[in-house]
Amino acid sequence: MSETYSYLGPSGTFTEAALAQVPEAQGKEWHSVNNVGEALDDVVSGRSVAAMIAIENSIEGGVSATQDALANIPGLRIVGEYLVRVQFVLVARPGTTLDEVRVVNAHPVAYAQTRKWLDSHVPAHGHIPSTSNVAAALSLFENDLADAAVAPPQIVQHHALEVLAENISDNANAVTRFVLVSRGAAVPPATGADKTSIIAELPDDRSGALLELLEQFSTRGVNLSLLQSRPIGDALGRYRFVIDADGHITDERVADALLGVRRFSPKIIFLGSYPRADRSPVEYVPRYDNDVFIEARDWLRALVSGEPEA
Known part of the structure; x- marks a missing residue:
């Protein structure tokens, strides 16, 4: 049976562009789905070996639907992350000119990221x-309510649309971070350029609780590249935190920080340790090197066993 990878479709989406970066997915079957829940259900049920989903945008922040799904569906692991530059084009039915455009189809997020350009031009x-970036473009073939659509550049590779304008994003540096999610599996080995993702709940709603959570990382020299709160949903003031920490779970400083969080948090979900998309080596202060933690444990073990001090 052929391996299948799920992604938010249809063809031409940024998610498909992210999946195209996965070497293991090349030549395999790709299954287009309508939303994050459907993509992860494919993984849980075994219909797909992995799913590509968006988790963070440099303009809009964390993708709440993805974060909440990862918090509530057990047994999932992030096995890789991929970055896609978010650029948009204005497309129309063949024969349409820019000065004829009066109404534009666009996903609300895409519209927000191109509003200044549209207002100007x-x-x-x-x-x-529209429900998605690709759906905005395809609706031009379904009705004549709109004259043009904001869509990903790769849309023209799949559909007979005419590009009226390129690079219409208000922020040329916009990037979306995608993660490849699979079922629980062995953690890949450390590369020195890794990221560890968890979701942790606070024990209660009180002054200093969040500080105590963050101290588990700061006192071990572990930098956090993402910290976002999401309501648990059972009561006001109850939050879980989505955390990305620089480093691998087998790094002594990261492992020690996770042990601290485990003792502190009533619920912690380990989402995975995986290579960073930018492959940039993790930097940290030398006093938090693996050897320092190992030496400290050896010192304590020697004290307990009664070995003479060197």
Whole structure:
């Protein structure tokens, strides 16, 4: 049976572009789904070996639907991360010119990221919200309610659309971070350029609780590249925190920090340790090197066993 990878479709999405970066997925079957829940259900049920999902955007922040799904679906592991530059084009049916555009189809997030350009180049335009970036473009073939659509550049590789304008994003540096999620498996070995993701709950709603959580990392010299709160949903003031820590679970400083969080948090979900998308080596202060932690444990063990001090 062929291995299958799920992604948010249809063809032409940024998610598909992220999946195209996965060497193991090349030549395998790709299954287009409608939302994050469906993609992860494919993984849990075994229909797919892994799913590519968006987890963070440099403009909008964390993707709450993905974070909440990872918090509530057990047995999932992040096995890799991939970055896709988010650029948009304005497309239309063949024969349409820019000065003819009066109404634009766009996903609300895409519209927010191109609003300044649209206001400048298509004054007094109307906006019709769409369910996805690709759906915005495909709706041009389904009805004539809109004259153009904001869509990913790769859309023209799959559909007969005409590009009216390129690079219409208001922020040229916008990037979306995607993660490849699989079922629980052995953690890949450390590379020196890794990231560890967890979700942790606070024990109670009180002054200093969040500080105590963060101290588990700061006192071990572990940098956090993401810290985002999400409501647990059972009561006001109850939050879980999505955390990305620089380093691998087998790094002594990271392992010790996770042990501290485990003692502190009533619930901690380990999402995985995996190579960073930018392959940039993790930097840390030398006093938090693996050898320092190992030497300290050996020193304590010697004291307990009664060995004479050197």
